[in-house]
Amino acid sequence: MKPGTGESPNAARRSDTSRRAILRAAFDLAGEVGYGRLSIEGIAARAGVGKQTIYRWWPSKGAVLFDAFLLLAEDSGGSPALPDSGDLEADLVAVLRATVDELNDPRYDAPMRALNTEITHDPELARLYSERLDEPMRALKKDRLRSAQRIGELPADLDLDVAVDLIWGPLMNRWMLRSGGLTGDFAERIVAAALDGLRRR
Amino acid sequence: MKPGTGESPNAARRSDTSRRAILRAAFDLAGEVGYGRLSIEGIAARAGVGKQTIYRWWPSKGAVLFDAFLLLAEDSGGSPALPDSGDLEADLVAVLRATVDELNDPRYDAPMRALNTEITHDPELARLYSERLDEPMRALKKDRLRSAQRIGELPADLDLDVAVDLIWGPLMNRWMLRSGGLTGDFAERIVAAALDGLRRR
Amino acid sequence: MKPGTGESPNAARRSDTSRRAILRAAFDLAGEVGYGRLSIEGIAARAGVGKQTIYRWWPSKGAVLFDAFLLLAEDSGGSPALPDSGDLEADLVAVLRATVDELNDPRYDAPMRALNTEITHDPELARLYSERLDEPMRALKKDRLRSAQRIGELPADLDLDVAVDLIWGPLMNRWMLRSGGLTGDFAERIVAAALDGLRRR
Amino acid sequence: MKPGTGESPNAARRSDTSRRAILRAAFDLAGEVGYGRLSIEGIAARAGVGKQTIYRWWPSKGAVLFDAFLLLAEDSGGSPALPDSGDLEADLVAVLRATVDELNDPRYDAPMRALNTEITHDPELARLYSERLDEPMRALKKDRLRSAQRIGELPADLDLDVAVDLIWGPLMNRWMLRSGGLTGDFAERIVAAALDGLRRR
DNA sequence: ATGTAATCGAGACGGTACGTCCAGTCTTGAC
DNA sequence: GTCAAGACTGGACGTACCGTCTCGATTACAT
Structure with missing residues (x-):
């Protein structure tokens, strides 16, 4: 897979060593110094690269960060399918618990917050994110739901996009805004509520 | 109500004119120039105020922004209770549709994104936000759910916090990440799914 | 005497410590690293000053250098009158020999070359130089010539400006272009030739 | 005649088209954008040439500029002898007036200032300049003076180098530093003063 | 005529410095 | 003591060039 942000200059001559060093540095620095102190200058210095090499290939700090996640996804061999034990609720709880663990790991929390911030303020980046990272993940999630259908x-006429949002939205929102503890228990309750509905029956 | 971010200096002598000018300028500038170009210097200039007056009373750009929203909430007379027609689903759809409209209004969208970004990266601010803005709103939401109970x-033993997250979380998440169209229709589907559950019955 | 390059911002609040540190650093660096490697950034670093403080008060690197020479002239109490022993030729030779020694001193050679280069390419700076440094020196030279008149x-109707150029011009030109050895002997010959003329009599 | 700056690579294969395009571009750009904005990159672009082709054949920007003047001198068929009407003063005035006109022509003024600046800061280039451009001119000047001897x-024992410096030095110095109007009248006065001497007789 | 070696235009690379903007601190004088 | 004003050090921005390097594609020489 190619980097996500479109390449205008002579991409054939591009140094892959530098590219990887930049993305690695961007991800690591985001985790170490936080979004506020994450600078192109710092990334270039950490990567042992001229600033121009970053400006030549990426339009913004967010684009670098985005590609850093993309590289991570590629290097980890892409995302595997969601578990399918035949018990949807148990599988969803397992997946969301894993997500909770990841979000609680400062090694990942900080870079993800940084990327999310950039996405929030850059619609073009949001589009790219949606297309390259969110959609593939969403497809895997829908696959699991389809299996349940x-x-x-699950009912055959279920709107799977709404279903995915209903399950994962509350978790991500609570993580971003820190509006409550991000625990496995919370994940469990959300899954149960989403599957059974709030309404009395 | 006093500004939300703790005040050490002699608050008695504080100029309310300057305070309001600063908060107004912060909110407006966030909407006009966006998060990336929102600067203390710019706020001071727009408010006709010395930079020190901002640094004296607020610890960060995010705190100013937070107080700007607080002022807005105060000036609009605080939040009224959610509508209660006896039909929970209809009431929730109405409220979420209104929220959708607000989030789609660029006049509010940009400052809210700016504030959310600051909250994302500042746990202390997140705490304040939770306490001063989110909790009061959440209380009103829970009141409406309690009325339904x-x-x-709704069942009497429903976890109201989970319920609120389940209803509002997907909406806010989609807004922040632009992961899909933010329409009244989406609001409607989310409410229906949240109330009835995804599971076939 | 005030700095030579016009001051627009609120000069009353200007830090004299920083001003002097900048001018000192500019002069010293010009001598140490040469014109080619003389940078605003380097001056600021050496002076322990923000770059903006230089950009706030001077329009160009040349203007800083110019003020550095101006400060030097002020600090050394201004230029004293030329010696007047009653023997013009002897006095001129003494003065030009001293000039030769100064021009051969690397401590002064490099900064002067740097300043001359800036003057060469900046007519406005050339005007300032002429007015603030060259004219006062030229006045002293003319005084000595008038005394000889x-x-x-010397004849009473002598054009003193031409006379000064005739005496000092060859020396400065040879220095700048290194078109020959810059020795006391050369100074002596120039003075003799200028006073007696080339023509056979 | 070969370019002035020594050539190590296989000169036989050198592209004369590129060489001329580079020198032409260097001279023209010096005149158009001025010394400060004259860059190797700009010369290469203007000449339609790779940067490496410049770096391969010239050690510095000044060397390119120097060769550009050398090419100019070659193309204009070398310098002709100075006029010799039998009246030295009249001939010198004619020559210096022509020089004044050239120095006042912006087409030549800017590149010459650029070259002089490089010479000023590069002793090796100064040596080359002296050897390849100044000496030949100086030889012609001395020839004219010898004819007068x-x-x-002129006296037979006149130091011709001092004489040349006395006549041309004041003019070049005034041009470089813009320390006064560069007019034909000034040239005339200098010649008269140089020939007759300043001293009363 | 054909290999081979150097030059060519092009342009990416690690860097340095530019000139600007803003952060956050400090000082001044008016109130 | 607070205020508007604004100078200060510091640091990142995004741009322009530096001088080096590598890439194919000519191009001219020696076989």
Whole structure:
């Protein structure tokens, strides 16, 4: 897979060593110094690279960060399918618990916040993010839901996009705004509520 | 109500004119120039105020922005209770549709993104936000849900915090990440799904 | 005497410590690293000053250098009158020999070359230089020549500006272009030739 | 005649088209954008040439500029002898007036200032300049003075180098520093003063 | 005529410095 | 003591060039 942000200059001559050093430095620095102190200058220095090499290939700090996540996804061999034990609720709880653990790991929390911030303020980046990172993940999630539809656990006419948002939205929102503890228990409750609904029956 | 961010100097002598000018300028500038170009210097210049007056009373740009929202909430007379027609679903859809409209209004969208960004990267500010803005709103939301419990529309043992997150989380998450169209229709689907659950019954 | 390059901002609040540190650093660096490596950034670093403080008060690197020479002239109490022993030729030779020694001193050679280069390419700076440094020196030179006129050593109708150029011009030109050795002997010959003329009599 | 700056690589394969384009571009750009904005990159672009082609054949920007003047001198068929009407003063005035006109022509003024600046800061280039451009000119000037010696207009034991410096030095110095108007009248006065001497007789 | 070696235009690279903007601190004089 | 004003050190911005390097593609020489 190619870097996500479009390449105008003579990409054939591009130094892959520098590219990787930059993305690595961007991700690491985001984790170490935080979003506020994350600078192009710092990334260039850490990567042992001229600033121009960054400006030549990326339009913004956010684009670098985005590619850093993209590289991470590639290097980790892409995302595997969600577990499918036949019990949707158990599988979802397992996945969300893992997500909670990741979000609570400062090694990942800080860079993700940095990327999310950039996405928030850059619609073009948001589009790229949606297309390159969110959609593939969303597809895997929908696959699992479709499997549940197949065995009759979920209704056949369910709007899968709404379903995904209903399950993952509350978690991500609570993480971003720190509006409450981000625990496995919370994940469990959200899954249960999403599946069974709030309404009395 | 006093500004939200703790005040050490002699607050008695504080100029309310300057305070309001600063908060007004902060909110307006956030909307006009966006988060990236929002600067203390710019706020001071727009408010016709010395920079020191800002640094004297607020610890960070985010704190100013936070107080700007607080002022807005005060000036608009605080938040009224959620509508209670006896039909929970209809009321929630109405409220979420209004929220959608607000989030789609660039006049509010930009400052809210700016504030959210600051909250994301500043746990102390997140605490304040939670306490001063989110909790009061959340209380009103819970009041409406409790009313539904009283008439048996919702189960008595429902975890109201989870319920609120389930209803509002997907909306806010989609708004922040622009991961899909933010429409009244989406609001409607989310409410329906949240109330009835995804699971086939 | 005030700095030579016009001051627009609120000069009353100007830090004299920083001003002097900058001018000192500029002069010293010009001598140490040479014109080619003389940078605003380097001056600021050496002076322990923000770059903006230089940009706030001087329009160009040349203007800083110019003020550095101006400060030097002030601090050394201004230029004293040329010696007047009654023997014009001897006095001129003495003065030009001293000039030769100064021009051969690397401590002064490099900064002067730097300043001359800036003057060469900046007419406004050339005007300032002429007015603030060259003219006062030229006045002293003319005074000495006038004294010689008074005792009949020089004709009363002599064009003193041409005379000064004739005496000092060859020396400065040879220095700048290194078109020959810059020695006391050369100074002597120039003075003799200028006074007696080339023509056979 | 070969370019003035020594050539190590295989000069036989050198592209004369590129060489001329570079020198032409250097001279023209010096005149158009001035010394401060004259860059190797700009010369290469203007000449339609790779940067390496410049770095391969010249050690510095000044060397390129120097060769540009050398090419100019070659192309204009070298310098002709100075006029010799039998009246030294008249001939010198004519020559210096022509020089004044050239120095006042912005087409030549700017590149010459650029070259002089490089010479000022590069002793090796100064040596080359002296050897390749100044000496040949100086030889012509001395020839004219020798002719005057032959007819007894100038003393036989005159130091011709001092004489040349005395006549041309004041003019060049005034030009470089803009320390006064550069007019034909000034040239005339200098010639008269240089020939007759300042001293009363 | 054909290999081979150097030059060519092009342009990416690690860097330095530019001139600007802003952060956050400090000082001044008016109130 | 607070205020508007604004100078101060410091540091990042995004740009322009530096001088080096590598890439194919000519191009001219020696076989």
